[in-house]
Amino acid sequence: MSRLIVLDTETTGLSAETGDRVIELGCVELVNRKLTGNNLHLYFNPERDSHPDALRVHGLTTEFLSDKPKFAEKAQEILAYLQGAELIIHNAPFDVGFLNKELEQLGLKPLTSYVEKVTDSLVMAKEMFPGKRNSLDALCSRLEVDNSGRELHGALLDAELLADVYINMTRGQNSLVMLDDAGGSTGAWGGSGVAAIDLRGFKLPVLQANEQELALHTAVLAEIDKASGDKTIWRVWENAK
Template sequence: MAQTYHRQVALDTETTGMDIEAGNRLISIGCVEIVGRSITKRTFYKLIDPEREVEEGAAKVHGYTWDKLKGKPYFIDIVDDFLAFIKGSQLIIHNAAFDVAYLNMELARLGKGPITDYCEGVLDTLPLAKSLRPGQRVSLDALCSAYGINNTDRTLHGALIDAKLLAQVYLAMTRGQESLDISSVDMKSLPPMPDVSKLRVVKASAEEEALHLKTLQAIDKESKGNLVWKTEADTEQSAS
């Protein structure tokens, strides 16, 4: 059985560029706490002076240039508070390889161990989304749309807003996998269900119902009468 975590932290980062080998650095970290599958009001968010220029392409994504970040704390100034916030939690990250690589790089520059030394593990929601939605788009925006999560405030990428959206997306994707005991869950904190009022219901034809009954009868015969989803109507039709 997969391990369950009482405390989780949805995490996102922004950087000066995509290529870590080119010397790019973190410019922000955003974290949102999830306790018992409820999003709490506890967050962690810091802008960071990267001590280098921000690549033009990255600046267009998140809106930050080095000039805007000068005077912000360095990573060394915020690292202890960050590690204290994630302590004892499972990290929830979309495309975790990217964020973890940058976090590990920044930690290594300070002589510290990898991020997994300071948390209880990392869950990557990207492969989870791909397994749930094969062949479909699995960007954060696409997942917000699929699960009815309002992302209209996300005009640019931002570590905190993306972490908040990711927390909601994660809970929506994994709804139903938790314990059946929901007495301790704050239902107001769960993401909204998609609007199903306009769904079109297509009923089976008589031919399809007959084929369904024939299939059930074959399974019932093979299982020697132990068909678990057999209804009274199926039994009556089978006897007639």
């Protein structure tokens, strides 16, 4: 079973090393690339005010957070939820750095000690779309993920959006599975034991080329023929008849 947790945090500011704290954690679970609804969403009392710039981003006031639990009260619940999963985080060093600082203050090991691995979706996006803006909003627009409800940053909402973005970015990376003659499943490399998709049930449309496309195709073939001295494979076959 492949278990992914898409994770996002909101914080009081930009620097865990100078005392900023985690104030919201949002986690969305995917099992075999499907949303399960087994999400985790927590607010925390950071025992300090948010920086004005951070407050404008997330809108979580000191008053709102004053009656929320402290991170220490929820740490074991969080680690139990994340245990053994692969984490998907946009700009992972930021969130992981903050969570590591919270765990360090409790005498606990770094986050990577409890999870399978951490994947940075921002790094993925930069590799897929070099030279383009790869913020979460930009990716939602590019990959047609509806983010119309995102007026303020919220950890759970952002994790839900990132889950859709991640699924779209990695679409088509699953192993190709076909049914063999006996009805068993065969992977792209001849392996077995994966869930089968019966491709015989799909009816693919056949699109015929129009006259303009046929003419362009013939012109391209003629150019290739000329460049090869009439030695293209189709000319060899034609002359052999």
